[in-house]
Amino acid sequence: MMSKRSGVGLVLLSVILLAGCGTRQSEKDEATSQSRSSQSSSTKSVTDTTKVSLNAAIKAFQQQYPDASLTSIELEDQLGRPVYTLEGVGGTQEHELQLNGRTGKVISKHSERLDQDDQAEVENDRLNLKKVISPSKAVAIAVHDRNGGYASELKLDKDNGTTYWEVQVHQGKQQVEIKIDAQEGSILKTEHDD
Incomplete structure (x- = not known):
């Protein structure tokens, strides 16, 4: 009798140990998969x-600053999201508009007065x-x-x-x-x- 119980106990213990090893391996596989996934997203x-087109970003700038001409457009990854930074000049003012490249929502906008040297360069920078x-x-x-x-x-x-x-x-x-x-x-x- 003792040997049957011992045999059943050993079989149960083996099954439990194997199940635990399988769980650990699948956890390792999942962690490796997640690591590869985050690696590939950081190399995109x-x-x-970016969901917002260049033309849509330009249009958003022109709606905010209708009399301004664009002098620079930048698209970069900021904290995992694409961001457009559009700069332009109109009259004696320099304008900057930042847009979320996924949603098109305005992140920030800023204007400041141009100095005389910058005003003279406007045509060259357009x-x-x-x-x-x-x-x-x-x-x-x-x-x-x-x-x-x-x-x-x-x-x-x-x-x-x-x-x-x-x-x-x-x-x-x-x-x-x-x-x-x-x-x-x-x-x-x-x-x-x-």
């Missing part, structure tokens, strides 16, 4: 999570918004040029009469800034950050 380009390639197209060009990676931020700016996208691409620990002609889609310059 900012445009992958962005050419005709036939500008989209942020996602600019990111695709930059990432393709680097043979992979992801873009954490990009900025539409102007220099020497050329409106361009500056895309910041990450590949592992390396960071590269790629300037792309905003109308043509051609790469103008590549800079490696040390």
Whole structure:
């Protein structure tokens, strides 16, 4: 009798131990899966999570500041959400508007008076918004040029009469800034950050 009870006890103990090991393994598998999931989301380009189009962001700025011309548009990941920062000038005022890139809601807006030097540069700084390639197209060009990676931020700016996208691409620990002609889609310059 004792040996039957011992045998049943051993079988029950074995089943309990195996079930516990299986639970621990599935917990490890789940933790590994969650870690991979958070890794892949941190390596997504900012445009992958942006729902608000460039045109919608521009329209929001123009509604807030109807007499202003845009001088800079930036899209970057801030605390896990895409944020547009649009800057422009109108008359003697410089304006900044921040929008949530998922919802289009205004995060902040700010205006300040331009000094005389900045007022003289307004025409040179005004962005050419005709036939500008989209942020996602600019990111695709930059990432393709680097043979992979992801873009954490990009900025539409102007220099020497050329409106361009500056895309910041990450590949592992390396960071590269790629300037792309905003109308043509051609790469103008590549800079490696040390």
